[in-house]
Amino acid sequence: VRPDAARGGVPITIKVEPVDGLDGTVISQAISLFVDADESGGAEPGKSVPKLIIQSYSSDPTLVNAGENFNLTMRFLNTHSVREIRNIKGSFSVTAGSNESGNVFTPVGSSNTFYIEKISPRNTAEWNVTLYTIPDAKSKTYTVTISFEYEDDLGNSYTSSEIIGIPVYQPSRFEVSEISLPSDTYIGNPIYTGFEMYNLGKTEIYNVKLRVEGDFEAQPKSSYFGNFESGRVEYFELNLIPIMPGLGTGRIIFEYEDASGDIHEVVKEFSMNVMEMDFPVDFPIDDPGMKPGFEDQPQKSFFKSVWFYVIIGAVVVAVVVVIIIVVSRKRKKNKEFDF
Structure with missing residues (x-):
């Protein structure tokens, strides 16, 4: 059927004739075929529409x-x-x-x-x-x-x-300020530090939390902050306590989820030289009355000390004064006897 065939019945004649000019009977039969199309030859609405x-x-x-x-x-x-x-x-x-x-x-x-x-x-x-x-x-x-x-x-x-x-x-932008720590410290000495966390992205981030790992005890060791809307700033502080001598290393790990549910981490690593508390060799640890810095000092000879010369000088001065006084009194008495 042609694409532009009109809607309606189309007569078709089927004719059978003998071949090669032979005598025989010619048979013909007419039939009708219905074409479903609109009057203009196009497809009927809802029928055979090119999509x-x-x-x-x-x-x-x-x-x-x-x-x-x-x-x-x-x-x-x-x-x-x-x-x-x-x-x-x-x-x-x-x-x-x-x-x-x-x-x-x-x-x-x-x-x-x-x-x-x-x-x-x-x-x-x-x-x-x-x-x-x-x-x-x-x-x-x-x-x-x-x-x-x-x-x-x-x-x-x-x-x-x-x-x-x-x-x-929408890419997330979570950042943490610089974490300032000393380069040297002692075992058991608490070290205070504080820092800020920022959501600098244009989308919200979810389930923000942190944890501390390494050669330090932390107070607190972990914390949960929840969701950070765009532009939020959060301040946080903690104490780090060294627990072993030598080069102590640690990490503060910040974790959050973006809008797609992917988990991201921001890691701040740190290190400090941890020393033990040193005491003097002859420090009397068992004597509770002794205070550091008051250990025995080596004795010096009195005759070689400065006090020996101070005393000698004072004695000489005293003798001279006594002689002057005695001589003066004696002269005074002699003058009285002359009268």
């Missing part, structure tokens, strides 16, 4: 990063077995977006419409476009609607639409 569908599609990269370009490739299929489709105009739209940046996907170097001249029956055509993803897109799969307008080979117009999904990943 255009998306056979396959892909994005490169598969998981699209927010704030970056990606390539979208789609393959369209004409499902009809005999009819060609022509003048195909397509467009895509995304309803999701943001107040700051607009639609989540924007074409790069082109518009959001495309044109395909024709697709033969049961054949395909391919179209690709470069799209830009807005920086503040959330981590989720966005629905994209592809709309078609096309004609068949008889000039009949059709419209259709297909839906595809494009997953977008």
